[in-house]
Amino acid sequence: xxxxxxxxxxxxxxxxTPVLLRCNYSSSYSPSLFWYVxxxxxxxxxxxxxxxxxxxxxxxxxxxAEFKKSETSFHLTKPSAHMSDAAEYFCVVSDASGTYKYxxxxxTRLKVLA
Amino acid sequence: xxxxxxxxxxxxxxxGKKLTVTCSQNMNHEYMSWYRQDPGLGLRQIxxxxxxxxxxxxxxxxxxxxxxxxxxxxxxxxxxxxxNQTSLYFCASSLTGVMFQPQHFGDGTRLSIL
Numbered sequence: 082x083x084x085x086x087x088x089x090x091x092x093x094x095x096x097x098t099p100v101l102l103r104c105n106y107s108s109s110y111s112p113s114l115f116w117y118v119x120x121x122x123x124x125x126x127x128x129x130x131x132x133x134x135x136x137x138x139x140x141x142x143x144x145x146a147e148f149k150k151s152e153t154s155f156h157l158t159k160p161s162a163h164m165s166d167a168a169e170y171f172c173v174v175s176d177a178s179g180t181y182k183y184x185x186x187x188x189t190r191l192k193v194l195a
Numbered sequence: 196x197x198x199x200x201x202x203x204x205x206x207x208x209x210x211g212k213k214l215t216v217t218c219s220q221n222m223n224h225e226y227m228s229w230y231r232q233d234p235g236l237g238l239r240q241i242x243x244x245x246x247x248x249x250x251x252x253x254x255x256x257x258x259x260x261x262x263x264x265x266x267x268x269x270x271x272x273x274x275x276x277x278x279n280q281t282s283l284y285f286c287a288s289s290l291t292g293v294m295f296q297p298q299h300f301g302d303g304t305r306l307s308i309l
Contacts, residue, residue, distance in 0.1 A: 185230075187236060
């Protein structure tokens with residue numbers, strides 16, 4: 082069965098410093114992996130997706146993630162945090178097992194300090 | 196504009212009074228899905244639909260019904276709502292349910308069952 086674990090429920094960084102949000106996945110098949118962002122009282126917006134074409138995936142707003150099969154990880158990074166990055170971030174896995182389900186992590190709330 | 200539209204956005208109702216949350220997408224997507232979001236639990240999939248007349252259970256289907264009579268619509272039905280169904284609900288759609296297809300989310304429906 083597929084699953085996803087976001088290792089930190091809350092992360093605080095200072096504006097201008099790097100961001101690292103950690104995600105580990107479990108999947109018996111080749112996974113599809115996504116990161117979504119949810120700003121307060123808003124819906125979810127796709128940040129980036131892993132398509133198997135490249136292990137380093139670039140997304141919107143300067144975010145990127147690296148797929149590491151040996152570590153079953155898909156961590157989200159950004160070189161320099163901006164105040165507008167404060168939001169909740171979700172790692173999502175879906176695999177080719179035929180269940181057509183999307184499994185969400187429990188989320189990481191990012192706080193950006195001035 | 197490509198969008199997923201949910202109605203109502205907010206609803207307060209009482210235990211046992213049947214309610215329907217509508218979801219409509221204008222992108223000709225085959226795959227549609229319902230999620231509930233609860234604090235600390237992330238998003239959990241309730242039901243999904245691969246296409247018209249094809250629906251299947253997600254991880255938390257108890258107490259919910261769905262139907263997919265038209266491609267664009269995927270209503271969520273609570274036949275006899277209970278307080279434990281108080282939650283934030285999201286509808287989502289994607290082109291297909293196969294790998295690498297990201298989902299587009301509605302703005303959410305906040306349900307309170309008293």
